Amino acid sequence: MSAAAGLAWTDPPADWDDAYANAAHIPGAEAFLRRWPESAARFRAGARALTDLPYADHPRARYDLFLPEGAPRGLAVFIHGGYWMRFDKSDWSHLAAGATARGWAMALPSYPLAPEARIGAIAGFAARFLEAAAARVAGPIRLAGHSAGGHLAARLVCAGADQAPPLAPAALARVERVVSISGLHDLRPLLRTAMNATLRLDEAEAAAHSPALLRPAPGVAAAAWVGADERPEFLRQAALLANVWRGLGARTAFLAAPGRHHFDVIEGLTRPDDPLCDALLSD
Incomplete structure (x- = not known):
């Protein structure tokens, strides 16, 4: 028997749309979509916050800043997902609960969506947001994002x-850590999906804005966090970032959270003592 006979081959997905479909594989998915804005509104009602702060000249270029009691220890950020096509900052306010309880300010942006904006332009808006938020809050910066927001954070x-305006050096120098939660780090597989009719990615743009194909800034640690029950492509995408960036000299971590899927994997950010919140904010 040849040595090759023992190989365990893995085929690519037969259906790329299904490979990146989440709701269809999560029981009770619609309940999450209803609950998120309700939880966010309840949190905002009792929070110390500055809302709808502008960061660029676009109706969606606004962010909310949630403040702790006393002077912030630094600035935490959460960038929402939705495949760059849906959702708004106001759906996710409750995810600032863990950070503010630990003494951090947390900023959450909205950004222009596809098809109005291509992914390279959205990345540019994300940079302008972070610069604006960093100008309001002193200290270290920790970045988190979910799904497409994990892509933007990374x-x-x-x-x-070259494609997206770079983050200003003064802001970049303050970023200590990125936690990409179920992030999309290689955009090229999305070229095979129906959603690309809206995203309008081409091969060059996908490569230019795939964090796994780029070099992390020196000194920034990166954690790739994903639900263990997520679609195989999201597990692969998370492991890919941690693996590649470690090879490029970054301090990285990878964790597949047991029992978590794509919609509940972010809930740990609401609790100051949760391992996910600790991954973002621990010393």
Whole structure:
């Protein structure tokens, strides 16, 4: 028997749309979509916050800043997902609960969506947001994002790409850590999906804005966090970032959270003592 006979081959997905479909594989998915804005509104009602702060000249270029009691220890950020096509900052306010309870300010942006904006332009808006928020809150910066927001959070600390306006050096120098939660780090598989009719990615743009194909800024640690019950492509995408960036000299971590899927994997950010909140904010 040849040595090759023992190989365990893995085929690519037969259906790329299904490979990146989440709701269809999560029981009770619609309940999450209803609950998020309700939880966010309840949190906002009792929070110390500055809302709808502008960061660029676009109706969606606004962010909310939630403040702790006393002077903030630094600035935490959460960038929402939705495949760059849906959702709004106001759906996710409750995810600031853990950070503010630990003494951090947390900023959550909205941004222009596809098809109005291509992903490269959205990354540019994310950079302008972070610069504006950093100007309001002193201290270290910790970035988190979910799904497409995980892509944007990681993209903000990539060095040496041309397509999106770079993050200003003064802001980048303050970023200590990125936690990409179920992030999309190689955009090229999305070229095979129906959603690309809206995203309008081409091969060049997908490569230019894939964090796993870019170099992380020196000194930034990166954690790739994903639900263990997520679609195989999201597990692969998370492991890919941790693996590649470690090879490029970054301090990285990978964790597949047991029992978590794509919609509930972010809930740990609401609790100051949760491992996910600790991954973002621990010393």
